[in-house]
Amino acid sequence: MDASQLLSRRLLLVTGKGGVGKSTLAASLALAGSRLGRRTCLVEVEGRQAFSSIFSTAPWDFEEREFRPNLYGLSIDPEASLTEYLSMFYGAQRITKLVAKTPAVEFATQAAPGIKDVLLIGKVKEIERRRRPDGQFAYDLIILDAPPTGRIVNFLAAPDATTELVNVGPVRQQAQTVIDMLTDTSRTAVLLTTLLEEMPVTETAESIRDLTQLGVPLGPVLINRAVQPAMDEAALKQLPTMDAGTVQRVLGDLGVDDVETSTAEELLDTGRAHIGRLDLADRMRQRVADEIDLPSLELPFVADATRPEEIVTAIAATLEDRL
Numbered sequence: 001m002d003a004s005q006l007l008s009r010r011l012l013l014v015t016g017k018g019g020v021g022k023s024t025l026a027a028s029l030a031l032a033g034s035r036l037g038r039r040t041c042l043v044e045v046e047g048r049q050a051f052s053s054i055f056s057t058a059p060w061d062f063e064e065r066e067f068r069p070n071l072y073g074l075s076i077d078p079e080a081s082l083t084e085y086l087s088m089f090y091g092a093q094r095i096t097k098l099v100a101k102t103p104a105v106e107f108a109t110q111a112a113p114g115i116k117d118v119l120l121i122g123k124v125k126e127i128e129r130r131r132r133p134d135g136q137f138a139y140d141l142i143i144l145d146a147p148p149t150g151r152i153v154n155f156l157a158a159p160d161a162t163t164e165l166v167n168v169g170p171v172r173q174q175a176q177t178v179i180d181m182l183t184d185t186s187r188t189a190v191l192l193t194t195l196l197e198e199m200p201v202t203e204t205a206e207s208i209r210d211l212t213q214l215g216v217p218l219g220p221v222l223i224n225r226a227v228q229p230a231m232d233e234a235a236l237k238q239l240p241t242m243d244a245g246t247v248q249r250v251l252g253d254l255g256v257d258d259v260e261t262s263t264a265e266e267l268l269d270t271g272r273a274h275i276g277r278l279d280l281a282d283r284m285r286q287r288v289a290d291e292i293d294l295p296s297l298e299l300p301f302v303a304d305a306t307r308p309e310e311i312v313t314a315i316a317a318t319l320e321d322r323l
Contacts, residue, residue, distance in 0.1 A: 016193030028315035034071035038140035081119035117158035189219035196284035
């Protein structure tokens with residue numbers, strides 16, 4: 001699966017080390033998918049309300065709502081998932097709501113955290129399998145803002161652990177259907193997000209090894225906020241040898257006179273820091289190529305946007321062009 005086939009699976013789970021922008025890229029993928037004509041559902045499972053903040057909507061909950069054309073979203077929580085699950089298999093929705101709130105059920109979900117993950121992924125599976133009256137799938141594309149890499153293996157391994165504990169019955173059957181979805185290369189792909197920095201690249205490589213052992217299909221690595229050169233190659237080569245006086249003369253030739261020495265030195269510091277970031281990015285890009293046996297897709301740092309939705313829209317436009 002190369003980058004051009006990024007949206008060929010119906011379910012994409014986006015994960016990454018905290019702080020690398022996985023929620024931003026999940027939102028960008030969903031927006032790009034909807035603009036490319038796919039009926040898309042964007043899902044969060046950690047209750048952080050990242051997407052209501054990004055898109056300036058009311059807080060998200062368990063109800064699916066269309067918040068942009070062709071783009072739906074919801075926030076899944078274990079309690080609502082449990083209520084729906086009990087209602088589906090045992091009926092009597094009003095009673096199952098009461099059952100879901102009993103101390104025994106609360107104790108069970110807290111004592112076995114994996115049960116919560118099974119409930120969360122089970123709801124995702126229900127969305128992924130749901131069909132419209134005409135027989136077509138309800139959604140062409142589902143983007144899940146999954147837990148970060150520090151928790152993603154346990155999150156995805158929870159259904160398998162459940163099948164080992166429960167041998168028969170609807171719980172066992174539900175867990176098995178979730179496993180079937182997560183390991184089906186035609187339906188699902190896990191996308192890891194990284195920055196071109198030491199720790200994110202290291203954690204991404206380690207997570208890929210763990211997820212490969214788990215047997216889930218992996219898609220391209222998404223490289224977020226890739227820094228682009230702010231000047232041409234000749235200027236980049238000359239900058240390290242320049243001093244404040246040289247900067248003042250160059251600016252004077254351009255019609256910018258009376259630049260103080262301190263200002264020229266600050267400009268030099270900024271330029272040298274930029275070169276340092278480019279050098280780091282090149283080293284990390286080489287590490288990605290050497291250590292990660294997956295295709296990658298670089299998404300540039302959006303320098304001319306400040307609001308979250310502006311950033312997401314700009315990244316979505318880049319994705320549309322490349323896909």
